[in-house]
């Protein structure tokens with residue numbers, strides 16, 4: 228029987244496998260790990276070949292492909308945004324993605340990214356807030372209490388030092404769900420009657436609403452000096468959360484300006500509206516907040532580099548804890564020029580050698596091509612699965 232190799236059988240992380248990985252490490256540790264990987268990649272900004280994501284817009288939502296790569300790894304995410312999905316019993320945001328080896332083009336990891344997107348978005352938000360918010364920020368308003376909201380609350384608790392969250396959603400059931408889920412978090416949870424009420428007395432305001440409309444969740448009369456606004460929900464053309472006056476009153480930070488000018492809250496502003504990219508602050512090339520009374524806005528839309536970092540984190544973590552399974556995704560050929568041989572009914576050529584499921588438990592597998600039998604597998608010796616700690 229031919230043994231799978233990392234080059235033909237990428238690691239597959241299903242939702243249950245990703246859940247197991249997060250439960251094993253704990254949500255705070257995963258958020259901290261993701262923030263570290265995201266920061267590490269953001270400070271290497273110029274190493275990456277970047278592009279605004281490719282979006283397919285319809286009346287109901289958007290489907291996007293988010294690619295990015297450097298000289299070692301390439302990643303892409305498939306993700307959608309359909310605000311009316313929850314009424315159908317489906318998530319607004321659903322995603323999966325791939326991490327690949329640039330030297331060979333071989334996919335290394337195929338992973339669920341719905342849960343991971345919520346974790347990486349929260350980790351990015353917290354990283355930005357840690358960099359931009361007033362030190363000593365303790366109270367956060369959380370407007371929009373859907374799928375992303377618990378992750379935002381926990382990331383701000385563990386990575387920024389928030390101890391109190393003030394919640395509002397137009398759907399009281401969503402707020403009740405969030406309050407229940409945060410019960411044992413140690414956060415003080417205050418349910419509020421309106422956005423204005425929730426924002427009152429808050430140091431940080433996170434908006435994570437979903438509505439394909441130019442909404443004005445925040446208006447400038449709700450702002451207080453020194454506030455930091457983490458605007459997560461305005462993330463595609465025709466979908467915003469902040470009144471233009473809020474942006475005019477603030478210093479605005481973005482992930483990748485060419486994409487945010489199309490998709491973020493700043494889509495309402497002229498093309499030369501001044502913004503600073505987060506990586507510039509993280510590398511010390513630009514200032515973050517200029518003074519304590521300044522209002523700062525992180526106009527988050529979600530950038531491919533965050534998913535690249537998240538996939539790197541998942542890959543390292545999965546290899547470390549032997550989580551996931553190998554998927555027969557790429558043909559394993561005795562002679563790589565004889566692809567047709569796969570179809571021939573000859574011993575050693577058919578796909579029948581793979582388990583019926585096409586999946587192999589990760590523990591049962593060799594980590595390089597040396598275990599192949601009878602010279603069937605011709606992977607060169609240099610093909611070696613990178614270890615969890617190998618630098619890119």
Ligand SMILES: NC(=O)c1ccc[n+]([C@@H]2O[C@H](COP(=O)([O-])OP(=O)(O)OC[C@H]3O[C@@H](n4cnc5c(N)ncnc54)[C@H](O)[C@@H]3O)[C@@H](O)[C@H]2O)c1
Pocket residue numbers: 308310313319320344345348370371372373374375376395396397398401435436437438442444458459460461462527528529530
């Ligand atoms: N920036 C990023 O990187 C990023 C990543 C993931 C998701 N998002 C966006 O974040 C938003 C939230 O995602 P989700 O998965 O939590 O969606 P969700 O549908 O699960 O939750 C959204 C919540 O917003 C509430 N809402 C809608 N309009 C509101 C209003 N005017 N005031 C108060 N609450 C309101 C809804 O009732 C719902 O409970 C979406 O717009 C999504 O596209 C952004």
